[in-house]
Amino acid sequence: MTNAQTEPTPEHTGPWRVVLVDDHGIFRAGVRHELEQASDKVEIVGEGEDVATSVKAILATVPDVVLLDVHLPGGGGAEVIKKVHATQPKVKFLALSVSDAAEDVIGVIRAGARGYVTKSISTDDLIDSIGRVATNDAVFSPRLAGFVLDAFSGSIDVASIDEDLDRLSQREREVMKLIARGYSYKEVAKELFISIKTVETHVSSVLRKLQLSNRYQLTKWATDRKLV
Template sequence: MTVKVVVVDDHAMFRRGVTAELEAAGSDVVEIVGEGEDVDTAVATIAATAPDVVLLDVHLPGGGGVEVMRKLSTMAGDPPRFLALSVSDAAEDVIGTIRGGARGYVTKTITGRELVDAIRRVADGDAVFSPRLAGFVLDAFAGSIEVADIDEDLDRLTEREREVMRLIARGYSYKEVAKELFISIKTVETHMSAVLRKLQLSSRHELTKWASDRRLL
């Protein structure tokens, strides 16, 4: 049976790449029936096409992937199954998205064939995670990650500031961050200044320690 899929991501280039990968790796298994670039277009497209699985980015304009799932949960009919596909492998993103209703979470390093397999498994009702991410979920429900504390700190940052913060803390240069997020170097600098100010930190070194202590890397 062909699995109907909607791809939701705010980068058009990435959506086109995912669509091409899925069509090349599993055209007999997966059918792309629509796309969304933010919360509102995602909800409208999903409601109109009734997919089996939604490939959902975590950080979206309008409230993020969790907001897409929340809005669809209030609508009539059975919602699709959600598989998060994100550049982020931070604990709070993984745990928050699963708590929001996703059946799985994989990172954008996944291959086309692996993604087809993950989609098929989620459509069948399985829970699917990239290997490292499954540990975050287990740790959270075992109580060894204080998600409330993480959320309180991160609530000060916008979605884009969180993305910049994570990459900078991992050692990316401003140029590399700009390329990864499809923004200018000047915009990266602006976001970085805002991150340091909001978190009351003074340097990249302090930011890396802050993120490491909270298991955000």
């Protein structure tokens, strides 16, 4: 019988070091203010507004947790995770997004994020989530946890979601989701600041790429995949 003892894991001291990634400066400023005013448990050590600046900030600081928006210029949140994990695989990511669409949740989790919460989360819950992710826990908003369970159980065909969505441009995806939610062409145009004619063009393109005949089939397609 050996008397060898395992070295104890050193306890974390000081605040969790966080890099904040979002393409809206006002949002970053608001989150920084809320987190730093509400608690001494979090310290913002860097920020990023797109893939390039985010990767640079993360690699320069090697934080405990990255608060990561899903939609970013330059390739999106999943691309940030892949680039960082190529050289710093231990950096942990917590997605913080306005989107609760299944493909966004599954996409960043597959890329390597340890959690996903929406921007409606309270400051206290966000601070708690940062600590949990930093200590290797997984954190999801209640509704989003179902997407992840369904994906791993096979209830959602993740491969087919990726393959179908890859055919659509970012703008076509935006139009598709609004149409599937029951928006009229006029309402979509107003929401996305484009003309009704442009909406019609995008809808036609979406239907053709997904091999669907009308907006009712499109709604069923999106609902079945939990995209709306």
